[in-house]
């Protein structure tokens with residue numbers, strides 16, 4: 001087991017102060033600087049890919065290929081997207097057009113919030129740290145990263161590498177466990193992004209509330225699959241098992257259970273057995289394509305869930321807690337009150353829950369917390385729509401699992417108990433930004449439109465106020481009359497235009513005079 005050097009608790013406020021001072025220096029205002037830092041994140045991974053693969057193998061028994069697929073690929077996707085989008089994302093945004101207000105040029109422009117705290121879990125450490133960090137940098141923030149203490153080799157390596165590649169004053173890693181994270185959470189941040197379980201999320205949220213710090217929560221849950229018996233079952237079995245067994249089931253968007261019509265369970269189980277054999281021809285324990293559970297404690301927890309199940313094991317079932325090994329396992333005939341349905345398994349165990357039909361499947365999902373993803377395997381659009389329209393989740397995915405979290409332009413995020421906000425791409429950029437609103441009102445607007453706000457008031461001014469803010473929509477059931485909708489503004493525009501264009505003497509203004517008037 002690798003050892004992880006924890007940051008001294010008393011040094012944590014200094015890290016925070018250094019990041020704040022560096023942010024206040026204005027260094028991150030330059031978009032070129034932000035782009036360089038984003039690119040450096042990519043080269044940190046590229047230059048040290050072998051060491052990172054090794055570290056993840058030590059921590060999670062991860063096959064190297066899985067590290068490329070789950071950590072490097074998605075991180076590169078975020079880095080490329082942010083690098084290419086920094087200018088676009090940071091442009092001022094115009095707001096919905098309104099004839100009444102457009103002369104004041106209302107706009108919004110993104111500004112960095114300041115210093116962000118990013119707390120990550122053990123399961124996909126590089127993507128889950130660097131994905132959000134990329135967006136935080138694109139938005140111009142400084143950041144302190146807190147990797148998981150449960151992946152000591154990876155967290156130690158990241159602490160060594162980050163200052164070599166990124167500005168060491170702006171971006172920091174704090175390593176440690178509960179005391180270190182608790183100290184971090186006592187400090188005032190401008191945004192906190194926490195990825196992990198719902199129990200700790202409540203601690204983080206309570207700490208953020210003390211400072212009224214905005215918060216993004218990326219949590220877990222139990223992601224269901226709804227299976228249409230008319231689907232290509234081989235394709236479904238492959239994609240479901242791949243999603244469930246990757247990283248030994250330790251992926252937040254893994255499918256946890258499959259709702260299958262009872263009469264179709266045997267067919268599905270046959271397809272599972274065939275796929276299982278093709279994935280692990282030499283058996284999973286000897287396979288170089290299957291990871292391990294992060295700690296013995298988590299392996300023991302999953303073993304207990306398996307020991308207590310009343311379902312029937314179809315494949316797998318073997319466990320060796322001392323080796324953090326839980327065989328990829330599928331259990332059939334699982335019911336709603338089974339141990340496997342009692343909590344997020346976060347391990348390589350797939351439950352098959354037989355139901356009468358799609359309506360019962362929907363009721364089953366609706367009776368539980370909103371998950372990160374609802375997966376539907378069906379070629380029938382009506383079937384897909386029925387499930388999605390009657391359930392809620394972070395993502396609604398057809399004929400695929402897990403891949404949705406890796407598509408760079410698709411933000412990842414939950415709803416309610418599975419999370420709040422997004423941690424990737426433009427949507428994460430927006431969370432690390434404050435959209436400052438602005439307007440710039442030329443003097444002539446008063447002459448033309450807005451003089452009626454100044455005292456002394458006259459009762460007639462009320463109709464101008466009403467016109468400026470706009471009419472109410474028609475009462476339900478009534479159609480808007482054209483005159484009511486446009487009449488005032490047609491007259492107003494005609495009168496306004498002529499009063500601008502004509503001098504008191506009735507002569508047309510020259511172009512230069514007109515420009516001068518507009519500038520004023």
Ligand code: NAD
Pocket residue numbers: 119120121122123124128146147148149150176177178181182195196197198200203217218219220221251252253344346372412413414418419
């Ligand atoms: P973990 O044990 O590594 O903990 C996550 C972080 O919380 C760590 O940095 C840890 O130091 C910190 N922490 C632990 N206890 C704490 C405490 N008492 N106070 C303050 N901080 C504390 O990982 P985990 O939470 O077990 O992660 C797995 C969970 O994360 C699963 O539920 C999974 O679904 C979820 N997850 C969600 C996403 C997503 O995108 N929504 C992604 C990955 C994982």
